[in-house]
Amino acid sequence: MTVVFEKTRGLTDxxxxxxxxxxxxxxxxxVAESLEELGVLDNAIGVAPVGCSVLAYNYFNCxxxxxxxxxxxxxxxxxxxxxxxKFVFTYQGDGDLASIxxxxxxxxxxxxxxxxxxxxxxxxxxxxxxxxxxTTLVGQxxxxxxxxxxxxxxxxxxRIAEMLATIHGAKFVERVAVNNPxxxxxxxxxxxxxxxxxxxxxxxxxxxxxxxxxxxxxxTPVEALKWLEENMIPYYPLGNFRNPEEVE
Amino acid sequence: xxxxxxxxxxxxxxxxxxxGCKYFFGYPITPxxxxxxYMSRELPKIGGCFLxxxxxxxxxxxxxxxxxxxxxxxxxxxxxxxxxxxEGISYIAGAELPCVIVNIMRGGPGLGSIQPSQTDYxxxxxxxxxxxxxxxxxxxxxIQELVDLIIEGFDIADQYRNxxxxxxxxxxxxxxxxxxxxxxxxxxxxxxxxxxxGTGGKRKPNIINSLYLAAEALEEHNKRLQAKYKExxxxxxKVESYNLEDADVVIAAYGTTSRIAKTAxxxxxxxxxxxxxxxxxxxxxxxxxxxxxISDKCKGILTVEMNSGQMVDDVxxxxxxxxxxxxxxxxxxxxxxxxxxxERVKEIYGGEK
Numbered sequence: 001m002t003v004v005f006e007k008t009r010g011l012t013d014x015x016x017x018x019x020x021x022x023x024x025x026x027x028x029x030x031v032a033e034s035l036e037e038l039g040v041l042d043n044a045i046g047v048a049p050v051g052c053s054v055l056a057y058n059y060f061n062c063x064x065x066x067x068x069x070x071x072x073x074x075x076x077x078x079x080x081x082x083x084x085x086k087f088v089f090t091y092q093g094d095g096d097l098a099s100i101x102x103x104x105x106x107x108x109x110x111x112x113x114x115x116x117x118x119x120x121x122x123x124x125x126x127x128x129x130x131x132x133x134x135t136t137l138v139g140q141x142x143x144x145x146x147x148x149x150x151x152x153x154x155x156x157x158x159r160i161a162e163m164l165a166t167i168h169g170a171k172f173v174e175r176v177a178v179n180n181p182x183x184x185x186x187x188x189x190x191x192x193x194x195x196x197x198x199x200x201x202x203x204x205x206x207x208x209x210x211x212x213x214x215x216x217x218x219x220t221p222v223e224a225l226k227w228l229e230e231n232m233i234p235y236y237p238l239g240n241f242r243n244p245e246e247v248e
Numbered sequence: 249x250x251x252x253x254x255x256x257x258x259x260x261x262x263x264x265x266x267x268g269c270k271y272f273f274g275y276p277i278t279p280x281x282x283x284x285x286y287m288s289r290e291l292p293k294i295g296g297c298f299l300x301x302x303x304x305x306x307x308x309x310x311x312x313x314x315x316x317x318x319x320x321x322x323x324x325x326x327x328x329x330x331x332x333x334x335e336g337i338s339y340i341a342g343a344e345l346p347c348v349i350v351n352i353m354r355g356g357p358g359l360g361s362i363q364p365s366q367t368d369y370x371x372x373x374x375x376x377x378x379x380x381x382x383x384x385x386x387x388x389x390x391i392q393e394l395v396d397l398i399i400e401g402f403d404i405a406d407q408y409r410n411x412x413x414x415x416x417x418x419x420x421x422x423x424x425x426x427x428x429x430x431x432x433x434x435x436x437x438x439x440x441x442x443x444x445x446g447t448g449g450k451r452k453p454n455i456i457n458s459l460y461l462a463a464e465a466l467e468e469h470n471k472r473l474q475a476k477y478k479e480x481x482x483x484x485x486k487v488e489s490y491n492l493e494d495a496d497v498v499i500a501a502y503g504t505t506s507r508i509a510k511t512a513x514x515x516x517x518x519x520x521x522x523x524x525x526x527x528x529x530x531x532x533x534x535x536x537x538x539x540x541x542i543s544d545k546c547k548g549i550l551t552v553e554m555n556s557g558q559m560v561d562d563v564x565x566x567x568x569x570x571x572x573x574x575x576x577x578x579x580x581x582x583x584x585x586x587x588x589x590x591e592r593v594k595e596i597y598g599g600e601k
Contacts, residue, residue, distance in 0.1 A: 012453075042449035045317070057455045063444035065316045066457040068339050071309035074301065078313025078321070079444060081297045082271060086446045104309070107302035 010036040012061045021214035021221025023178045024052060024120065028059055030184070031091065031118055034192045035062065038199065040087040045079050047072040051093040052126040060091075070101020073108035076115045087198060089116040094135040095125040098160050105164070105206075112169030112203040116194050119160060119206055122213040123232060130216030134158040137231055142216075157235065161208045165241035172197040172205035173242040177233060179212065179225045190240075210236055251426040256391050256416065257282035259427055260324070260350055261290060263398035266429050269320040269348070270296030273310035275303060277329045278362040279418040280352035284324065304329040308336030308349075315345035316456035318443030320402055324350035326418075327368050328359060331376065337411060338377030342458030344473075346405030348398065349383070350414045352421035355581040363581020364418030366503060369558035372415050373532045380470055382477045384412045384484060385531040387502045391425035393529070400432040407435050408480055415531060417554060419504040419583070480533055487535035488527040492542045495524030497596050498571075500563045501552040502528045505584065509552050512589035523593055531559070539566035548572040548596040552589055555579050572596075 010032025018024045035041040041062055048056040050069035057064035067075040072090035080088040097105050097119050108115065124142055125131040132142035132149060135157045139148040149157075161175040172194045176187035187209060194205040210232050214224035254262065260283050264272070272291060274284035288298040301307035307323050314321040325333060330351045340347060353368050355361035368376075372385045384404055388394035394416060401412040444454050460466035488506075490513075492498060501509040506527040513523045524542065528535050542549075549571050551560040560575045567573055576592045578584045 043446040045444045045446060047313070054459065057457060061453060063446055063454045064456070065313060065444050066343075066455070066459055067312070068309065068335055071305070071312075071336070074306040074309035075313035075316075077299070077306075078271075078273065078310035078315075079317045081299060081310070082314050082317040082319045082321075083445065103302050104306055107306065110302075111299075 008033045008036045010041050010061055011059055014058045016059055017055060018052065019215040021212060021224055022052070023211040026178045026184060027118065027120060027187070027209050027211065028056070030188045030191050031089070032060060034188065034195050035087070038192065038195055040195070040199065044087040044089065045083065047076045047079070047088070047090040049090070049092040049096040051096045053091055053093060053120065054127065056091050070096050070099070071104055072096070073101065073104040073113070073115070073117065077108055077111070077113050080113060080115050084114070087195070089118065089195070091118045091120075093120045093126065094122065094133045095128070098134045098158050106167065109164050109167045109170040109204045109206070112171070114198055114201055114203060116198045117206040118191065119208045120211045121160070121208055121236065122211040123157070124213050124216045126213050126216055135160075137235060159236060161206070161241050164206055169204050170206065170242055171203035174240045175208040175210065175236060175238050177210035177228065177238055179210070179228045183238075208236075251428045253424055253426050254391065255282060255422065255424045256394060257352065257421045258286045259391050259395050260398055260414070261286035263395040263429065264322050264348065264402070265290060265294065267320065267399045267402040269322050269402060270294060271314050271319045271321040272298045273301050273307040273314065273321070273323050275301050275307050275325065275329060277326045279354060279421050280324050280326045280350065282421070283350065304332035305335060308333040308340075311347050312336050312340050312343070312345065315340060315347040316343065316444050318440040318445055320406075322348045322350065324352065326352045326354045327356050327365070330368060330371065334377035337383070338375075338379055338381060339458050340411045341377075341381035341383065342379060343456050344409040345456065346402075346409050346411070348401045348405055348412050348414065351416070353415065353417045355579065361581045362418070364504070364554060364583065365579060365581060366417055366505065366554040367558070367579065368415065369531065369553070369555060372413050373534070373562070381473065382410070382480070382532055384408070384410060384480060384533075385415050386412065387415045387529060387531050388420060389503055389506050389527065391420070391423065392427045394420060395427050396430060396432070397529075399429070403432055403435045403437065404484060406437045408476055410476065410480070415503070417503055484530060485533050485535045486529035487538045488529060489525060489538055489541065491522065491524040492526070494522055494543065496522045496545065496547050497550060497593050498524040498526060498542055498546055499550045499552055499589070499593070500526045500528075500559065502531060502559065505552050505554055508584055508586055509589055512586040512593065515586060516590050516593055521593060521597065528559075534562045534566070536562070536566040539563070542571065546571050547598070548574055550574045550576060550589070550592055550596060552584055553577045554583065
């Protein structure tokens with residue numbers, strides 16, 4: 001019998017705790033497949049965040065380090081400076097990376113730290129119960145923005161990929177979405193390329209992944225993917241923002 | 249080996265390198281900046297890494313990563329910067345990782361001053377971050393002891409998988425004294441088979457973590473930590489004491505303050521006063537039992553600190569009502585003089601020798 005699809009060795013057999021329709025599971029698989037396909041799984045050290053993916057250390061089948069909220073890039077820096085020959089990545093959400101951890105991500109990029117970051121942008125704080133994130137869209141309701149995000153009160157959502165692309169040490173910056181199979185395939189390509197940049201020692205790399213949170217958005221899984229496409233992608237355009245093959 | 253004259257902050261760096269520490273993550277703050285400067289100069293020469301972080305928070309989290317990756321690693325700061333590091337220190341203690349953290353204390357609260365003080369005693373010994381955890385807190389009184397404690401501190405950290413804090417004040421960071429590097433007592437250090445080094449396809453993944461979502465599991469983890477702290481308390485107490493059997497007054501002081509107290513004691517002895525000294529070298533675990541050696545004829549204990557009264561709480565716990573406990577402190581960067589200490593001792597005598 002021919003095997004047409006197998007679960008990647010990059011994931012453990014643990015059952016994830018993610019909600020129905022959450023796209024963390026898809027992104028976990030893409031990351032894990034990329035680690036396996038690039039042959040770095042046994043050489044990889046991952047850093048898990050605080051947030052919905054706090055338990056990522058139970059799902060990735062490699063050495064893992066659980067960081068404090070927002071500090072994953074600093075923890076990863078410590079690891080990479082000890083083991084420059086290992087593959088080091090962080091997996092962070094938007095409450096973690098785009099709010100409490102902005103200093104750490106900016107300066108990891110600024111130093112050209114040779115690590116890779118997977119940044120899940122679902123425009124909300126998931127784990128704590130749907131509070132407003134820096135990435136929450138204007139007008140979008142959250143438990144701490146019950147009347148919808150008011151631009152006059154708390155500004156417009158932060159575009160992390162565009163911001164990091166202005167930093168010289170950030171050598172790979174791409175925004176992808178996992179709202180349909182075509183975009184999932186593109187996301188996989190971006191993640192793999194980002195990882196290759198680390199292996200080639202080029203500098204810091206980040207892939208921002210627009211993701212769905214049906215539970216906290218208050219939609220069905222299918223509605224959530226539609227909402228992502230119609231609301232998030234227009235504000236957060238997909239594409240590569242910095243890639244030395246094009247920039248330098 | 250011939251002695252060399254070194255400034256305290258630089259001696260810390262030299263001692264750490266002697267102890268095999270090749271990695272330092274720091275952030276500038278007075279009065280300890282000579283230490284990161286020294287490390288930035290010396291670590292590249294031995295194939296190590298000095299990195300100036302974007303903040304104290306980032307620096308301690310780099311230490312968290314590096315310690316988890318199996319390295320001997322150090323960071324340093326001074327009081328306000330140590331406050332910022334508390335988040336990471338709590339995680340490091342919770343994940344049971346070894347590292348050495350140096351606090352060259354300055355006056356507080358807030359931005360305070362840049363002058364020497366001992367105002368972070370509570371923060372260091374009570375756990376400045378969240379949760380039930382303990383640091384091993386070492387308080388050197390001179391540069392030689394500073395060097396010895398740094399070298400032994402790395403071994404203590406590795407033996408117990410616990411962060412060690414060197415608690416000095418601005419004086420000890422800035423003064424110069426002759427030192428020599430000595431071998432510490434041989435310890436049986438466990439292998440770091442828990443470190444994140446990549447599985448190499450040869451073992452199950454290692455996970456560095458302080459999260460235990462199940463209440464039962466977290467309680468078990470805390471019980472393990474407490475058992476470890478008990479073992480440290482039994483094995484690692486260090487104290488210097490003097491004339492406890494014959495003293496009418498005993499001074500309790502640590503760090504550079506204890507040296508001023510010694511000068512006061514020498515002057516008092518010439519005048520016929522009988523004064524003893526207890527100098528805790530480990531502030532945690534605290535040498536409570538040493539106070540049991542004080543003779544019943546003692547009229548009182550005088551605690552001398554460069555703060556408004558912090559270690560005095562531990563002295564009261566140790567004495568447990570046996571003797572009156574007095575306090576004399578200067579703060580804000582002011583330094584007690586031998587005369588001031590001697591006057592307080594005479595007051596406790598109540599005019600009778």
